[in-house]
Amino acid sequence: MPPIWLMRQAGRYLPEYRALRAEKGGFLALATDPDAAAEVTLQPIRRFGFDGAILFSDILMVPWALGQELTFGPGEGPRLSPPLVDAALDGLARVSGRLEPVYGTVRHVAAALPPEVTFLGFAGSPWTVATYMVAGRGSKDQAETRGYAYRDEGAFAAIIDAIVAMTIDYLAAQIDAGVEAVQLFDSWAGTLSPAQFERWVIAPNAAIVAGLRARCPGVPIIGFPKGIGGKLPAYARETAVDALGLDETVDPAWAHANLPTKLPVQGNLDPLALIAGGSALDDGIDRILGALAERPHIFNLGHGIDQHTPVAHVERLIARVRRGA
DSSP: OOOBOOTTOSSTTSHHHHHHHHHHTSHHHHHTOHHHHHHHHHHHHHHHOOSEEEOOOOTTHHHHHHTOEEEEOTTSOEEEESOTTSSOGGGOOOOGGGGHHHHHHHHHHHHHSOTTSEEEEEEEOHHHHHHHHHHSSOOSSOHHHHHHHHHOHHHHHHHHHHHHHHHHHHHHHHHHHTOSEEEEEETTGGGSOHHHHIIIIIHHHHHHHHHHHHHSTTOOEEEEETTOGGGHHHHHHHHOOSEEEOOTTSOHHHHHHHSOTTOOEEEEEOHHHHHHOHHHHHHHHHHHHHHTTTSOEEEEESSOOOTTOOHHHHHHHHHHHHHOO
16 A cells, blocks of 8 residues: 655645635735644645645745745736846845745644654756746746747856755755655656756756755655656656656556666656546556556655545545555
């Protein structure tokens, strides 16, 4: 029976989360209040008894600490200003105190979690974070950032290097405050050409893993490079992560056959199968459990849980995983 937690398990599908967010008046106010953010982190542990708790925060805390302004408008995604496509990185002034509420949240959660529950921290991987920093917002194909990296490789490399350095410090501080493992989210890793992938995904993530391992030896690091498909074995070898997250497009049987022997994997149920429920959910669970039965495995989704997911379907998922295929 694999351990189980779900990406975005602390979030909008839970009525208790929606009530607290409405009370706080917005996402950033919620994420920067250590008491409230700790409560959100703990809500799914109380309700479902997951084996892992994931820190409630956002991948854009790093650019916020690097000096960009971060806003979450009603009905739209996060915005960073000024976008670095129009402004220079060295024009930003670091505001390191902006990360202190996150460390406060970690301390609150670490003190409250049951000892058998693993506490995971996280950060965004440099490429994904840089796409928001350059364009100022998310996009479907990251064309603005990809083009910027081609036009001015030196300037873009400086952005990546700044994210790497801040991320090592940020994750090390999360670990010092009480998290027991960390995950690197690279949601847009699958949008790059092979050369850009090596330069902006492999190399920066490898630098974070090496730097963090030197500072915090023995702490597991999970890499989650979404959408890279056949590049997964190279990513696993070259970044040296301790475990690899699989998105929902990856065949778990292929992953087992092609990834380094005994490398733990995490995932990878389609979040839409969880919404659908019924036989689609059961069959998806059984297929993953069967394919990964002979490999260390953390059961999870292939991406974050959708806000429209019925709570009853999450309960069914947990019961079936714990019963076994």
